Amino acid sequence: MSAQLTSVLFPGRHHLVTRFQVDYLRSLLDGNESDTDGRPLVLAPEAEVVWAVTSATHTGTRRNPVPAHRREALIERVALDADLPSVVAPVPDVPPSPRFATTVLASVQMTTGRTLTPDDTVVACSTPAVAALYAALGFRVAAVEDSHDPAPLRPWDVLEHMVAGDPAWRDLAHPQTVELYDRYRLDDAVRLVHTDPTVGSEGDLTETRDYRTYTAAFDDASDRKWAQVAPHVVPGKVVDLGCAAGGLLERAARDPRLAECDLYGVDVSRHLIAEAEHRQAQGVFENPNVFFAQRNLLRSSVFPPASITTTITVALTHEISSYGDGRADLELLARRIFEHTAPGGVWINSDVLGPDGGDERVVLRLDGPLRTDRPVDMSGWTRQAVHDHITALSPAERFVQFARDLPVLAHTDLEAGPVSPDGEVVLPLRSAMEFLTTRDYTDSWLSECHERFCDMTWDDWRTLLTDVGFEIGVGSGPWTNDWLVEHRLSVGASIRTPSGAPVPWPSTHLLMVARKPH
Structure with a gap:
């Protein structure tokens, strides 16, 4: 007869709990389930479920839309309602690692004082790659959803039904899950995170920012x-x-x-x-x-x-x-x-701020040498590798790289001609300023090349705000950052008209005080 087990380690992000999970855990505690090798699992009368809430320090993203404190509250409500003896152990968010199982076990020990071993614990896990990490440490594994054929929907599948607006998620989730989601409007919050077109899966506009x-x-x-x-x-x-x-x-x-x-x-x-x-x-x-x-x-x-x-x-x-x-x-x-x-x-x-007369064609003169006119594709490079490559380029060469990266990442056309051997390029004034205001961001080059600095002129802003209903207040206006001109924009660069006349540096910034009328 198998030795009695005193703990069920149930690792997961636990953004919601399904009816099936609760029924399975109850059946497991009652001694009605087997491990992945077909051996019966015998649980002691005092056995408890240890809910390891992974990625507890990570929230507001598609991967982890529900904060850890809500997940803990959800588990406590479910456990009480279903009469599941339980404790909850938060586990910090960590990168994928072959030591993930060890990290979870250490977090459980630190937060609950429980030292779980293969002698007294079965791991309930339906993700084969994760289950294998525990099996390698000697733990027996209960396969949860994977123990059934056909396998019921996993929590993440149910959550995606919710995001898609399918009301069936309410029947698949445990009633206490539904009640908590309704109370705190978590379904709306999760749906906003998952359907946000501008914010990435890790909760930011860009993944290349330093x-x-x-x-x-x-x-x-x-x-x-x-x-x-x-x-x-x-x-x-x-x-x-x-x-x-x-x-x-x-x-x-x-x-x-x-x-x-x-x-x-x-x-x-x-x-x-x-x-x-x-x-x-x-x-x-x-x-x-x-x-x-x-x-x-x-x-x-x-x-x-x-x-x-x-x-x-x-x-x-x-x-x-x-x-x-x-x-x-x-x-x-x-x-x-x-x-x-x-x-x-x-x-x-x-x-x-974008320059007035931004469509006017100008000649941007950039210092060389121009050793190559072939940009490189830096997607997949480390941030340091990108920094080192951009830093090593002359102003003219950096423009060649920029002329490749900005259209790809920011989805805009520079409308620039080729760079001549002596470092001259003909392009709209707006495009020249886009390059000059971006070129020194070597620490976050790919991130900055996602951005367009010159979309709006002063007149564009004034029209937009007054159309909404604001009044333009005292103190508002465009201005030129003279320090930026002296130390950044003009270094190794100048702008002239096609006839050779110098082009004055345009406005680079705005301060807008928009007041809502009484």
Whole structure:
């Protein structure tokens, strides 16, 4: 007779629990199931289920749409309702590894004090590759869905039915799953994450961004950016859309005028919101009323109508235009912000700007040498390899690479001629500025080549905002960043007309203070 087992290790992400899973676990505890070798599994009367919730530190993505605390609550409700003796062990998100089973076992030991061994534990797992990792450690495996023919739908299959709007998911999921999803509207949240066309499977606009340098750049500019927008902030409820790691809100939290205000940081990036919340836990925000959320305002409203006095967007709108549907998404953003802005409130937008007369053909002169006019396909390269390759190129060679990467990644045409042996290229002024404002982002080259910096001119913005209903406030206007011109744009480059006359450097940025009328 087989030795009695005291634990059932049930690893999984557990975004929902199905009726079948509960019935199977009950049957397993009652001694009615066998392992993958056909041997009966005999469970002790005091046996319990150890629910290992994997990817517990990862949320807001298609892979993990439900946060760990909701998953834990779901399991506790199901276990109580089904009379399943249970404990829950959160397991951090880790990259795929042959040591995954060991990681889960160590997490269980650290969070529950239970040391699970092949002598006292059976692993309930229907994923063959994962089950094999436990079997290699000597554990017996109960195959759950794979033990039946035909196999019932797994939880992820049921979740995809829910995303597709198929009401059958409610019959397949355990009733406590349905109740919790209804209570917290998790089905809507999961559906938004899964159907978002601009955010990738890992919860960000792009998978090629270097977050270390990206966050550092935002932090370095936060003092300057806050000084620019602070005079126009209307106290009350203040929102920083595209808040990154919270650098701007850190400055806002120090402002005596906003000491009694609620400050909200919203970003689509899971990585950046996690860093902002980490900083909050370290006490960097002087105002205690600072809140962060991972949301995409284009997919659904985040705040109630007429509830926000100030919305700030810094270096955000060009990303929305680039990764979304161009001007149409900017119009949607403007309408959403107008809706949640209180009468007399403002939207303060600081971002890059396309040049007036952007269709005018100019001659861009770039320093050589031009050793090759053949760009390379860097897809699949490591970030460091991309950085090293781009850094080694001369300005003229870097343009050759840019002329290949921008159309592929940002879906736009530079309309540029070939680069001559002496480094001259004829192209629209807008395309010349696209290159010059992008070329120095060597740490995140492929990410930046997804973005278009010059989609909107000042007149475009003014028309868009007034059409929505905003008034253009005092302090608004285009401007040229002279430091950028001197230290970046003009280094190894110049722009002339086809007749040879110098072209003045156009506006590079805008500050727009859009006020909602009383």
